[in-house]
Amino acid sequence: MEEAFLPSVSEELFKPLEVWFAEAGEKPYRFRQLLDWYFKRPEVANFQELANFPKALREKLEQNFAFLSLSLEEAKLAPDGSKKQTMLLRDGLVTETVTMPMEGHTTVCLSTQVGCPVGCRFCFSGRHGLKRNLTAGEMCDSLRCSLPASGAESLNLVIMGMGEPFYNYEALKKFLFICKEGFGIGSRRVTVSTVGVIAGIERFAADFPQMNLAVSLHAPIEELRKKLIPRAPSEIRELIPALKKYFAATKRLVTFEYAMIKGVNDSAKEAKELCALLSGFDCKINLIPLNDVPGGEFQPSAKETLERFVNYLKERDMNVTVRKSLGGTVGGACGQLADKRNN
Ligand code: SAH
Ligand code: SF4
Numbered sequence: 363m364e365e366a367f368l369p370s371v372s373e374e375l376f377k378p379l380e381v382w383f384a385e386a387g388e389k390p391y392r393f394r395q396l397l398d399w400y401f402k403r404p405e406v407a408n409f410q411e412l413a414n415f416p417k418a419l420r421e422k423l424e425q426n427f428a429f430l431s432l433s434l435e436e437a438k439l440a441p442d443g444s445k446k447q448t449m450l451l452r453d454g455l456v457t458e459t460v461t462m463p464m465e466g467h468t469t470v471c472l473s474t475q476v477g478c479p480v481g482c483r484f485c486f487s488g489r490h491g492l493k494r495n496l497t498a499g500e501m502c503d504s505l506r507c508s509l510p511a512s513g514a515e516s517l518n519l520v521i522m523g524m525g526e527p528f529y530n531y532e533a534l535k536k537f538l539f540i541c542k543e544g545f546g547i548g549s550r551r552v553t554v555s556t557v558g559v560i561a562g563i564e565r566f567a568a569d570f571p572q573m574n575l576a577v578s579l580h581a582p583i584e585e586l587r588k589k590l591i592p593r594a595p596s597e598i599r600e601l602i603p604a605l606k607k608y609f610a611a612t613k614r615l616v617t618f619e620y621a622m623i624k625g626v627n628d629s630a631k632e633a634k635e636l637c638a639l640l641s642g643f644d645c646k647i648n649l650i651p652l653n654d655v656p657g658g659e660f661q662p663s664a665k666e667t668l669e670r671f672v673n674y675l676k677e678r679d680m681n682v683t684v685r686k687s688l689g690g691t692v693g694g695a696c697g698q699l700a701d702k703r704n705n
Contacts, residue, residue, distance in 0.1 A: 469517075523699055
C-alpha cells in the first residue's frame with residue numbers, strides 16, 4: 363500500500379490550506395500570513411518557526427499539513443559559483459535544481475519530471491525513462507529551496523532541468539501562475555524549454571504569452587534529429603510552422619537550442635541547412651557546447667569547429683549565441699541531472 367502523506371502547504375495552489383483555515387474557524391489573515399512566510403522567508407522550513415503564530419495554531423497546522431513536500435538534502439557549490447541542490451521527495455525519488463550567479467541577476471534552473479520519457483541520446487536525464495511527473499507544489503517547493511539570499515528579486519527562471527515540461531502541462535501551468543502571483547517573478551524573466559510538444563506550445567502561447575520559449579532542435583534535418591531524439595514528439599516540418607504561429611501570436615522570439623556534437627551536427631553542411639531552415643524566421647539560436655554525461659557516446663565539438671559554425675551563421679545575419687556552461691563539475695550542467703536513486 364502507498365504511504366499517505368499530509369498535504370503540503372503549497373499543494374494544489376494552496377487550496378487545501380485555504381479551505382482548512384476557513385473550516386477551522388481561523389482568522390483569514392492567518393492564511394495570508396502563512397503565505398508571507400512561505401514566499402518571503404525561504405529559510406523557514408517548519409511550522410514551529412512561524413514566530414507570529416500562537417503555539418496551539420502551529421501545532422494544529424503541524425498535525426494537518428507538511429510544511430514542505432520535499433527536503434533539501436545537499437547543496438553542492440561548483441568553482442564557477444553555481445550550486446546544484448539535491449532534494450528528496452517524499453516517495454524517495456529525487457529532484458535537482460541549479461542556481462547560477464550571472465551578471466546582474468541569478469538564474470535558477472528547475473526540473474518538471476523525475477526522469478524523462480523522451481530519452482535524447484546525449485542527455486543523462488532521460489537515460490532511465492520517466493519515473494513520474496512533479497506536482498505543482500513540488501515545483502514551488504524546489505524553487506523556494508533554490509532561491510539565492512537576495513530572494514526572488516532579479517531572478518531569472520529557466521525550466522530546463524530534468525524532464526519535458528509540456529508533458530506535465532497542468533502542473534507546470536499551476537506552478538507558473540504561482541511564480542507570478544506568489545513569488546513575484548516577472549513573466550519576461552521566465553523561459554520554458556521544450557523538445558517540441560506542439561500542443562504544449564499552443565497552450566503556453568495562450569496561457570503565458572509574455573514568457574519565453576526555447577525549443578531543443580539539435581539538427582536541421584529530420585533524419586539526423588530522429589537519430590539524436592528517437593522519441594521526438596514532433597517532426598521539424600510540423601514544428602517550425604507551429605513556432606511561426608507562436609511568434610505571430612505572442613511576438614516573442616523563439617530560441618532554438620542546438621547542442622554542438624563532434625562530427626554529428628557541427629559541419630558546414632549542417633550550418634548551411636540550419637540557415638536554410640530558419641531563414642526568414644525572426645528567432646534566436648543558442649548553441650550549447652555538449653556536456654559530458656556518464657557513459658556518453660558523443661563528444662563536444664572542437665573549439666574551432668564551434669567558432670566556424672558560429673561565424674557561418676553570423677555572416678548570414680542569424681541571431682546566434684553560445685551558452686556558457688555552468689555547474690559541470692558538480693553534475694549540474696544541461697543534460698547532467700540524474701540522481702542514481704531515480705534509476
Ligand atoms: N526537456 C526539455 C528541457 C530540459 S533539457 C528539452 O529538452 O528542451 C535543457 C537543454 O539541455 C535542452 O536543450 C537539452 O537538449 C540540452 N541538453 C541535454 N543534454 C545535454 C548535454 N549532454 N549537453 C548539452 N546540452 C544538453
Ligand atoms: Fe528529456 Fe530534454 Fe533530456 Fe531530451 S534533453 S531526454 S527531452 S530532459
